[in-house]
Amino acid sequence: MKYCYSLVLIALTACAGPADSEVEHPLPNVVLFIVDDLGWQDTSVPFTLEATAYNQWHHTPALERLASRGVRFSNAYSTSPVCTPTRTAILSGLHPAATNITDWTLYADKDFSRPMDALQDPQWNKVGLEISDSLLPRMLQRQGYRTIYIGKAHLGAIGTQAADPLAIGFERNIAGHAAGGPGSYYGADNYGNNKPGPWGVPDLEEFYGSDVFLTEALTLKAEQELELAAQQQQPFFLQMAQYAVHSPIQKDPRFFEYFKNKGLDDKEAAYASLVAGVDASMSRILDKLEELNLSDNTLIVFCSDNGGLSAHSRGVTPLGTSKDTHNQPLRSGKGSGYEGGIRVPLILAWAGASRPGYELPADSMLPFATLSNDLYSTIADVAQIPRDWRHVDENAHAVSLWPIIAGKLGVAQRPMVWHYPHKWGPSGDRYEPFTAWREGDYKLIYWYEAEQFELYNLQNDIGESNDLINSHPEIAQRLANNLQQWMTAVDAQRPRRKADGEMLPLPTL
Numbered sequence: 001m002k003y004c005y006s007l008v009l010i011a012l013t014a015c016a017g018p019a020d021s022e023v024e025h026p027l028p029n030v031v032l033f034i035v036d037d038l039g040w041q042d043t044s045v046p047f048t049l050e051a052t053a054y055n056q057w058h059h060t061p062a063l064e065r066l067a068s069r070g071v072r073f074s075n076a077y078s079t080s081p082v083c084t085p086t087r088t089a090i091l092s093g094l095h096p097a098a099t100n101i102t103d104w105t106l107y108a109d110k111d112f113s114r115p116m117d118a119l120q121d122p123q124w125n126k127v128g129l130e131i132s133d134s135l136l137p138r139m140l141q142r143q144g145y146r147t148i149y150i151g152k153a154h155l156g157a158i159g160t161q162a163a164d165p166l167a168i169g170f171e172r173n174i175a176g177h178a179a180g181g182p183g184s185y186y187g188a189d190n191y192g193n194n195k196p197g198p199w200g201v202p203d204l205e206e207f208y209g210s211d212v213f214l215t216e217a218l219t220l221k222a223e224q225e226l227e228l229a230a231q232q233q234q235p236f237f238l239q240m241a242q243y244a245v246h247s248p249i250q251k252d253p254r255f256f257e258y259f260k261n262k263g264l265d266d267k268e269a270a271y272a273s274l275v276a277g278v279d280a281s282m283s284r285i286l287d288k289l290e291e292l293n294l295s296d297n298t299l300i301v302f303c304s305d306n307g308g309l310s311a312h313s314r315g316v317t318p319l320g321t322s323k324d325t326h327n328q329p330l331r332s333g334k335g336s337g338y339e340g341g342i343r344v345p346l347i348l349a350w351a352g353a354s355r356p357g358y359e360l361p362a363d364s365m366l367p368f369a370t371l372s373n374d375l376y377s378t379i380a381d382v383a384q385i386p387r388d389w390r391h392v393d394e395n396a397h398a399v400s401l402w403p404i405i406a407g408k409l410g411v412a413q414r415p416m417v418w419h420y421p422h423k424w425g426p427s428g429d430r431y432e433p434f435t436a437w438r439e440g441d442y443k444l445i446y447w448y449e450a451e452q453f454e455l456y457n458l459q460n461d462i463g464e465s466n467d468l469i470n471s472h473p474e475i476a477q478r479l480a481n482n483l484q485q486w487m488t489a490v491d492a493q494r495p496r497r498k499a500d501g502e503m504l505p506l507p508t509l
Contacts (some may be wrong), residue, residue: 008078027235029298036246038307062283071348075369097419097492100125108157120491127154134391137169149242154180215277267315295352311426335424337434435507437483444479446507480509
């Protein structure tokens with residue numbers, strides 16, 4: 001465990017950029033573009049050396065354009081297989097196990113896990129994000145940034161402060177609230193506001209009754225905010241959080257027929273049209289930055305909040321398969337501890353020319369494993385946020401990506417951990433409570449209901465089909481020991497027994 005902790009400290013102090021040099025540059029703009037439920041292969045940009053079968057079914061020229069300017073990470077992971085834990089980890093810099101925000105939020109007194117026979121959820125933080133001056137938007141605001149939130153928030157339960165991005169450091173909030181999915185993508189449906197429940201998307205009344213698709217409406221609002229930021233001549237941080245491609249899987253009429261003509265069934269053509277709409281949004285933002293002469297000082301971060309949806313709401317894949325196969329060769333999908341639930345696309349690129357001190361090699365790919373909360377330190381570094389403003393917890397396991405990109409951090413892959421002590425809603429391929437540890441090529445998963453460990457070599461078996469738990473006992477034992485030490489350090493909460501309400505013991509091999 002010393003290796004894990006010391007690496008975090010090295011990474012947090014190793015980045016020598018403009019903040020540490022004699023060269024002065026204006027503070028860069030940052031666009032954090034988060035897509036909801038987008039799988040690792042759900043674009044035409046490959047995150048492997050060769051495009052996969054699923055990459056070839058998508059058409060995302062704007063993301064290809066972005067990737068050609070920067071760095072892709074082939075081993076990028078969300079901090080959780082569901083959305084709220086990942087989204088709050090990015091803004092706090094802390095691992096979900098440390099904040100105890102381990103599942104998606106909506107009501108402060110209600111769990112949404114699927115019932116288990118003998119277990120129940122731990123006492124987790126259903127309220128959501130804790131207000132703190134060390135949250136990324138608050139630090140950026142203090143640093144002189146105009147902070148803008150557009151799209152899905154899902155950071156805190158209904159009625160809590162964090163349900164509104166304005167409370168956590170954003171000056172502008174358009175369409176962000178407590179709910180994690182749209183009531184509807186259609187302006188004709190008032191984006192779900194003509195239906196009961198909490199799912200109606202707020203702040204878009206000007207598009208009610210129109211044919212403006214939700215993805216486009218959010219993009220139009222983003223363009224307006226970029227124009228205001230340019231007029232103010234103030235650095236800005238835009239968190240562009242599209243509701244797509246979250247269910248309901250509704251077709252974007254601008255792109256649906258293109259994918260139907262490629263041979264996809266109606267549901268998968270609708271899904272691909274949602275992805276194409278996201279790409280069109282990225283294209284317009286890149287174009288608007290160029291139009292406003294902001295490109296050469298704007299960093300774009302593109303990512304997803306968890307692995308691709310595969311358990312429900314999807315159609316037959318282009319390969320003729322269905323449920324739990326939409327991320328192949330990755331196993332399972334959103335809600336699972338297998339790779340399909342947590343491996344995600346990640347691109348860092350300058351919209352124009354690279355910034356001195358923070359160069360991004362064009363059209364490159366790095367195998368270094370990353371977690372979503374690494375973006376906290378990465379953005380804080382490029383924005384020159386002072387170290388003493390930040391929440392730095394060596395157990396929270398976040399690093400800045402800049403020294404890794406620059407080759408200044410000459411160490412091996414650091415360990416990574418995922419902790420989801422809940423049973424996600426749908427049934428399927430291991431949508432169950434788990435804690436997992438990856439170290440180098442090996443990934444150890446503990447399933448709480450089955451009281452079972454599994455061990456995989458991801459370099460040789462990315463599909464997690466060959467369990468090595470019995471053939472490599474010494475590796476499994478070492479990883480299990482490291483996992484147990486980390487869980488103790490962050491006080492990770494485990495499921496409880498229904499019989500007596502007691503929390504399960506730490507996973508022990």
